[in-house]
Each structure stands twice: as structure tokens, then as C-alpha cells.
Amino acid sequence: MPLPESTIEPRQxxxxxxxxxxxxxxxxxxxxxxxxxxxxxxxxxxRVTDDMRGGWPG
Structure with a gap:
């Protein structure tokens, strides 16, 4: 069963x-x-930069 689509961009x-x-x-x-x-x-x-390979691009 497919998961519902979700957006990662915040609305608030x-x-x-x-x-x-x-x-x-x-x-x-x-x-x-x-x-x-x-x-x-x-x-x-x-805090999350080191958790992601190559750093945080955003």
C-alpha cells in the first residue's frame, strides 16, 4: 500500500x-x-549538519 504523499516544506x-x-x-x-x-x-x-553526508545544503 503506497504511503500518502507529504510535503517537506512547512506551512507554518x-x-x-x-x-x-x-x-x-x-x-x-x-x-x-x-x-x-x-x-x-x-x-x-x-545540530543536523553533521548528520548528513556532505553537510546541509539548505
Missing amino acids: CPFCEVELASAGAGFVRHIDEAPECRDAFETWRD
Whole structure:
């Protein structure tokens, strides 16, 4: 049985849960405008970078 299709782009900020205007670009714009979310994103990215071969491309 196939798994349901899911998107990996957030519809809301995973750090403050605010609704995003759009998934990918909206998230990037949001973290540019919200310093607390940008800091949380950078911390998250620092923690997962070593878990991915070749580093985190995003």
C-alpha cells in the first residue's frame, strides 16, 4: 500500500507556529524577518549538519 504523499516544506513556522505566506520562500522570508526564529533555525541547522553526508545544503 503506497504511503500518502507529504510535503517537506512547512506551512507554518516550526519554531513559533505562525502561518506562512508560502511554504519554501515564505519560510525563508519569515526567518529573515523574525530574529528569534532565525536563531532557532541556525541552531537546528548546526545540530543536523553533521548528520548528513556532505553537510546541509539548505
